[in-house]
Amino acid sequence: MKLSSFMLSLLLLFLVSAPLLPAGAEWAPSWTTPTEDRPALDVPYVPTPPEVVQAMLTAAHVNSRDILYDLGCGDGRIVVAAAKERKVKRAVGIDLDPERIRESNENARQAGVSERVTFHQKDLFDMDFREATVVSMYLLPSVNLKLRPRLLRELAPGTRIVSHDFDMGDWEADRIIAVGTHTVYFWVVPANMSGTWKWSLTDGNETRQY
């Protein structure tokens, strides 16, 4: 099922208003129900338009030294563009929907980049993405927030993250770029400041250890 960005916004509005349903009434969006062909999804399939793909790759300065992961890769367009146009070392796409993985592999084959890309039919929450130097995503606000602790904890400081249309709550973006009616958010993973720290303070001739 393909949805336009406008329809995704309407769906979001509906999700927000779902709690207003009469008591006892149950409502769930169709993509959250598993079918014979695919497991339940956290996000519906809505492809990123080509000009937004370009803006995401440019915002993240994607280049030949990078390993890019697209979490929820759809038809693989970001992964394929990163490999074909930005010549990344490697690009990895993850999607729960087997149909999307088939499309991704076919698109990579047609673009002649199959050797540098890999697609996994897997839940993005079960995926190890620590080797990424760039992470891209077009998910939902709630999914971004659920992922946020792992992105901050597991990605190396300096890893770049780009998200189409959705932010990460109070983790402020380093850059926000408008592309027509779309928005690209860009973050750089900061140094991990957790743990036990020791430092010394010199005041005149006296040095104190803390």
Ligand SMILES: C[S@@+](CC[C@H](N)C(=O)[O-])C[C@H]1O[C@@H](n2cnc3c(N)ncnc32)[C@H](O)[C@@H]1O
């Ligand atoms: C909005 S689409 C974005 C597709 C692509 N990244 C793009 O920008 O064109 C979100 C994708 O996430 C996939 N998805 C949803 N829940 C997922 C999950 N838990 N693990 C992996 N993929 C998931 C959907 O199948 C869908 O293809």
